[in-house]
Amino acid sequence: MxxxxxxxxxxxxxxxxxxxxxxALPSVRGTIPEIPGGSERLAQLLGATPRSNRFGEHLALRRxxxxxxxCEPPADRIDLEALSLLVPDAPTEIADPTQWLFLDTETTxxxxxxxxxxxxxxxxxxDAGGFEVEQFFMRDHSEEHSLLVALAERMAERRVLVTFxxxxxxxxxxxxxxxxxxxxxxxxxxxxxxxxxxxRNLWRLQLGSVRLAELERHVLGWNRGVDVMSxxxxxxxxxxxxxxxxxxxxxxxxxxxxxxxxxxxxxAHVLALLANPESHGKNALDLFGVSRIxxxxxxxxxxxxxxxxxxxxxxxxxxxxxxxxxxxxxxKRDGDFALARALWTDMLSPTREGLEAxxxxxxxxxxxxxxxxxxxKLMRSALAELGRxxxxxxxxxxxxxxxxxxxxxxxxxxxxxxxRTLLDDWDGEPKEPTExxxxxxxxx
Numbered sequence: 001m002x003x004x005x006x007x008x009x010x011x012x013x014x015x016x017x018x019x020x021x022x023x024a025l026p027s028v029r030g031t032i033p034e035i036p037g038g039s040e041r042l043a044q045l046l047g048a049t050p051r052s053n054r055f056g057e058h059l060a061l062r063r064x065x066x067x068x069x070x071c072e073p074p075a076d077r078i079d080l081e082a083l084s085l086l087v088p089d090a091p092t093e094i095a096d097p098t099q100w101l102f103l104d105t106e107t108t109x110x111x112x113x114x115x116x117x118x119x120x121x122x123x124x125x126x127d128a129g130g131f132e133v134e135q136f137f138m139r140d141h142s143e144e145h146s147l148l149v150a151l152a153e154r155m156a157e158r159r160v161l162v163t164f165x166x167x168x169x170x171x172x173x174x175x176x177x178x179x180x181x182x183x184x185x186x187x188x189x190x191x192x193x194x195x196x197x198x199x200r201n202l203w204r205l206q207l208g209s210v211r212l213a214e215l216e217r218h219v220l221g222w223n224r225g226v227d228v229m230s231x232x233x234x235x236x237x238x239x240x241x242x243x244x245x246x247x248x249x250x251x252x253x254x255x256x257x258x259x260x261x262x263x264x265x266x267x268a269h270v271l272a273l274l275a276n277p278e279s280h281g282k283n284a285l286d287l288f289g290v291s292r293i294x295x296x297x298x299x300x301x302x303x304x305x306x307x308x309x310x311x312x313x314x315x316x317x318x319x320x321x322x323x324x325x326x327x328x329x330x331x332k333r334d335g336d337f338a339l340a341r342a343l344w345t346d347m348l349s350p351t352r353e354g355l356e357a358x359x360x361x362x363x364x365x366x367x368x369x370x371x372x373x374x375x376x377k378l379m380r381s382a383l384a385e386l387g388r389x390x391x392x393x394x395x396x397x398x399x400x401x402x403x404x405x406x407x408x409x410x411x412x413x414x415x416x417x418x419x420r421t422l423l424d425d426w427d428g429e430p431k432e433p434t435e436x437x438x439x440x441x442x443x444x
Contacts, residue, residue: 035139042246048137048255055145055183059137061255066130069220069265073097073126074272082274085297086198087191094160094191097126101158101277102267104259106168106252108234111115117141118173119237120252123154124260133257140241148184159190164212164263167194196265198270201296202289204369205319217264220269222257277306284313289322295326304330312332321353328360337368348381350389352431355403362410372417379411 039059043049048061058192065071080097093099106120117138124133134154151174155161163170171192178186201208207218216222228236228251236248272280277290287310292302307327315323328343341364347357358378366375386403389395395403 005211017032035143036240036246037243038240039139042240044248045246045250046393048135049151051136051146053146053149055149055399056143058143058147059139060150061135061137063133063135064128064130065133065257065261068131069222069268071126071261071264072129072268073130074268079275080269082271083193085274085293085299086193086195086270086344088297091190094193096160098270099158099160099190100162100193100267101155101341102162102260102263103166104256104263105173106256107173108237110231110234114176116173117122118147118170118177120256121147121151121174122256122260123151124264125158126264131261133260135253135256137253144177145181145184145199148174148181152178152184152187155187155189161189162191162263162267163192163194163196164195164199164259164266165196167192168196179262193267195266195270198274198293199266201292202273202286205234205288205316206285209216211400212262212266219232220262220265222262222265224262227258228255230255278309284310285319287320288315289312291323291326297332300333304334316383320350321347321349321351324355324391325353328357332360337364340364348385350385350392350394352395352399355382355386355389355395358385359406359410364382366370366414372414376411376414376418379407379414382407383411407444 043059046061049057050057051060074097076097078097078269078299080090080095083090083094085092102124104122105118106122107116109116119138119141120135122133122135124131126132136150138144138147161171170398175186178184196210199215202217203219204210207214213224213227216224233252233255236252240246240249269280274287274290274293277287281287281290289307291303291306291310294300294306304327307323307330311320311323311327324343324347328340328347331337331343332341341361344357344361344364347354348361349355350359358381362375363380365371365378381405386395386400386407390397390400
């Protein structure tokens with residue numbers, strides 16, 4: 001048997017209850033399961049206490065924080081317009097910060113699935129000018145029912161669920177565990193705010209990584225210090241179940257607390273930024289990020305104004321092209337063809353956005369300006385730029401094939417429309433761009 005296979009069997013063994021199967025609950029059998037020997041020591045180290053309900057016990061821990069970014073709610077009533085950018089048609093409860101419940105889980109695996117257990121569930125809420133964190137811990141997997149009951153009770157008190165990647169991982173996993181108990185009904189949040197998606201729109205171009213710890217450091221200015229690596233967490237828990245020392249679990253509880261505090265801080269910052277990007281944005285990239293969110297939510301007028309504002313500052317070259325492309329699209333939609341034309345002209349280049357600008361400008365010349373000859377010249381220049389980009393390696397073979405087919409098909413149609421005599425110098429092969437055809441639109 002290979003070492004990998006042995007390790008998998010060890011994990012399965014660790015998940016088995018010490019004395020009985022999970023369906024033999026205390027309320028049914030009247031017996032109390034054995035829990036790992038380090039459980040009492042763990043409770044002492046954490047200052048945690050056992051909590052009981054009709055399904056048995058679990059370990060619970062409470063902490064109150066007042067020294068973190070976002071420890072206080074952003075306002076008594078949160079800006080509904082900003083919230084509508086996160087949750088369209090949101091219920092009125094979402095504007096009440098006392099209804100918000102932050103949630104984060106630590107699990108026996110990162111892939112999810114029916115065999116993955118949320119052994120530590122952390123929740124948090126704004127209270128008394130600070131941030132309250134409560135954690136529920138399964139000392140043995142037979143305590144899952146008890147843990148889920150405690151979570152359901154808290155979710156009934158606060159109906160707006162707030163997560164970071166919780167829509168894709170934490171909450172679907174918990175819903176699965178609720179269903180699998182066949183005894184504990186899954187709570188239904190009134191609304192679910194997930195801040196991973198706005199974080200991607202706001203900061204992925206700036207930071208590359210939008211891991212919560214990176215956002216804390218670069219956006220909130222908070223360094224959480226030494227932290228346990230997420231990929232080590234499942235094995236640490238398995239070691240505890242097999243009778244290992246409880247001390248390595250302490251950093252996992254702290255990690256979960258920091259995730260909740262970081263999420264609260266991030267939520268407050270994102271809401272402030274969406275409500276007033278001009279005041280709370282640190283740079284043009286923040287304005288650009290808010291523009292993207294506004295456009296995605298159909299707030300075209302606000303998106304257009306913010307795109308224009310971001311272009312007046314120093315955006316990175318690649319982001320500048322994306323902003324111009326987006327602003328041109330919105331300007332065209334609004335009938336502002338002069339602005340759209342100017343933006344497309346500025347973008348002409350062998351980049352992806354630049355090549356698309358060639359095509360958009362050619363369509364404009366043919367359909368709006370009734371000048372198919374200039375449209376054909378633009379397609380010739382685009383094919384030449386495309387060939388140059390291929391030689392320089394700045395365009396992938398897939399994109400080269402896609403654009404070349406599109407451009408050649410459009411040019412062929414334009415040649416038929418114009419008549420071959422107007423394009424006798426075109427031999428069907430891309431040519432190097434010249435100064436005249438690079439700036440062909442200046443003569444229009």
